[in-house]
């Protein structure tokens with residue numbers, strides 16, 4: 001291992017989730033479920049599989065359901081134990097965090113992703129760290145962050161997950177300007193947050209998984225508002241180009257944009273079909289639906 005191990009991860013979960021109103025009026029977006037697991041559980045599982053030991057949540061008002069979700073539930077657990085439902089107790093294990101493994105930091109004003117990440121600066125200190133955006137759910141044989149951590153062990157620097165998107169969609173993402181394309185890994189010579197239509201330097205978009213050097217936190221200290229009047233993480237990473245290296249990593253896996261309704265529904269279908277206990281019944285239903293739709297056309 002040439003580079004310092006990544007053991008801390010930041011989960012920005014302070015957003016209002018307005019795209020999912022009215023649901024998000026009283027539940028955090030990250031608690032919305034794909035089949036029977038909240039979005040945040042997928043991100044935590046991915047981080048755990050990649051060897052993360054400290055989980056830092058950047059939250060805001062109205063997110064207490066998230067804190068409860070990762071706490072013990074003594075009454076529920078004892079009721080399950082009494083009724084012999086050991087398999088359900090087993091399922092709950094994934095939701096438990098050791099004391100001290102999870103920290104909650106408040107972002108008291110919504111000032112953008114960069115600002116949210118910066119809120120965790122004191123807990124990160126002088127170490128490389130991961131950032132996972134729970135809206136981006138990635139189904140993969142080997143977790144996306146694990147793939148990146150293995151690549152980072154060789155490259156060091158800063159690394160962002162990357163994926164080719166349709167050119168007309170590039171303006172919804174951070175986009176890489178490619179200096180050197182080595183296949184799975186690309187070296188960036190620039191990075192633009194949400195470029196106006198037709199101006200993107202490539203169609204290689206940043207997806208919500210990052211491994212960042214502590215220097216990015218220092219950059220965030222002084223960065224000015226970027227696109228949309230927000231403090232952009234992309235801009236703080238882009239400042240590293242030229243000083244250190246910034247890499248894009250083309251991960252193996254299927255990414256779902258669970259920040260959009262269509263993406264959320266697609267993920268629900270994909271994860272439902274991937275479940276052995278649901279596959280048959282759900283698959284048959286979907287086939288019937290498709291047949292009905294075709295017949296109606």
Ligand code: G1P
Pocket residue numbers: 113133136172173174175193194205206207208233234259
């Ligand atoms: C954020 C980042 C953007 C990235 C995207 C991936 O944007 O700012 O660079 O491409 O996540 O999902 P958001 O979707 O929060 O607007």
